[in-house]
Amino acid sequence: MPDTVPEPPPRVLSDAARRALAEAEERRRAADAARTPLPPEVNGRGGPEPVRYGDWEVKGIISDF
Template sequence: MTQDDQQPKQSETDAVETDTPKRELSPAAKRALAEADERRKARDTAKISTEKEIGGRGGADPARFGDWEIDGRAIDF
């Protein structure tokens, strides 16, 4: 084997550089990006602030997945 065979080859798309400048975003696009960022932050905050259930059944939600028993015992809410 030669040294060229041992080194990973770079794909042609990685080697091609584009000379097109980045376009300026429209005000609507900037607002949409800002709103999406706010939603992500709110989602992360809500995920952190939710408390874990103490003594809960664990596992998937039975109302959603139809799993109404644990270890052969029927469960009720």
């Protein structure tokens, strides 16, 4: 008895779905091209980004925003 599962048939996309996927890919490429890398922070604090985690911790003292 084989342990493999037969592959499902390939999905057939409508013309509208293909256009939507192409437009989404074009928007992703345009957004990536427009994004400029930020310069490195000089004398900044280490650790996780405080805005992302919702609090700021310095020497064990936490300040919530």
